[in-house]
Amino acid sequence: MGLVALPQLSLNLLMMSLLDRYACTLGPVSHIRRLLRLKMVPWAVVATVVVSCVMSLYAALLNDVVPGFGCTSTNATLNAILYIGLHGMLTPCAMLILTLLTYRNVSNSRKRVGVITTNVTVRNGNRFRNQFIATVFVQVFVSSFFVLQWIVMYWYFLATLYDNRTAEQWLVIYFSLGLTNNLYYVVNVKSFYLSTLTSRLFRETLIAGVVKLLPGHVYRRWNRNNQTVTNTVVRFTK
Template identity: 25%
Template sequence: MFTTNTSSSFITTIHIITIHMTYYGPIILLVIGIIGCLCNFLTFTSRQLRKNSCAFYFLCSSLFEFLTITFGLTSRLAADHFGYNLQNTNRIFCKFRAYFVSSIPLIATYLILLSAIDRCMSSSIHIYLRSFSQIKIAYRNVGIVIIIGFISCLHILIFYDLRPKCATLPGIYAIFDGMFVIFWLGLIPHALMLIFGLFTLINIRQARQRRIKKLENKNIYIYQKQYRNSHKTDTQLIIMMFVQIGLSSLLNLTRMIYYAYYILGPLFTGDEKVIGSFLMSFTTLLYYTNYVKSFYIYTLTSRLFRTIFIQRIKGFIYKIFKSQTLVIMVQETITVTHRRTV
């Protein structure tokens, strides 16, 4: 009897935690994510970064991250707590919601991969490879990734339907969908990010060694100073790369693995449904956290990003106060002129 009461109390507690988590979690992520994305827009559109191909990838990724959290989180929050259950009652909305909550994050992830490739190309000692790190090539690459991202998820429009809730077609397609999520949305892009990140570090070390050889016969002081500066740059790049890739992999793959188990594994029964609902909600919040974190990672790991962001904020504040001052001066001039005429 005691064991039964304890188990019932535990399940009730898990259920209450799930309710609060699915309500407050999306709201917090929405606020933090929207602010972060707007700050990214502000920074990456600055004059210093406007023509930089890597910054352009980050800018486009921030746009799709913004779409991911605003569409995905708001529709989930509305369905869970505000009775807006259109995805389980309307067939068209079911298909297109499932399509966009897969394709938009997919594009955001592969745009980050493009930025990793761009860093690898730009740090190469070969001129031919460095030539790929150009803004005009970045424009084309972004277009290609967007097209591939939307096309690769078209199967969702075909096989997702009301059954009676919005879900995949059971059987072989459920297995394919689980593998699609794990590999195409999870393992492949993050593995490639890591590979190109490591190649970037190799390129940086090779370039540093070439500079050291050129300076060895000139001045030992210059050599030491150059080594210290290069070491600091290496450290910053290592921190930025591994924090970004590590957090993205942890947050994204946690969700992907559980989602695959949910699709491919046995159906939950009894109290297992409550625990399964908690795990699904928790991993979903982790998944969306991946598209909220970018501004805060860039701010913590990059001095250049912080400097440009602060400059842009100061510039906007100056423009606001300057425009208000002009309005006040115009109003005072009109008032003085009116009094003179009277």
């Protein structure tokens, strides 16, 4: 069950972050914005863990130790339907819907405030919004890719399980099945690398956090130099 629940937990935590970002783009009177309250964080984490376990419960019910085969499915058809439906279709579709709704709200907000802001404010706002949108889209599409490449291969394997093949063809099939299955578990570790590559704000925050771990005089020197560069950039933009 853990092999199913842990990747799903990673995807559900990503979905909660997408829901959080979507809530940030809503108006102050929206009920969904209650999720942004600090006291809701423990409840949101517990709910995410519970939902992930419930979505993966079928793995414990439909798999058992069979002598001579090890841990295998006792109902391959139902197991495949639930696996493909929950992890291969429902999860990526839900993430894509949240991403598109967030993008729509951000675009509408940009149109409303674009007329009353200065050029510098518009440039800075657009830069952060573009980084935000790029990070969200990259996280969702890369996660969906790693999920779907395994689901498609698993689906193909089940659909052609009883076809006549040569030993070389079966070797290719099992190699592809193992490769896509191993790539599927990249969803557990991909968020840090994607955020580092796509978000300048994340990189700056990460560097600042690492520098704080250094000795005090090194941190003060870095903070002083960084503040000097920031002030120079601000004066230049003005």
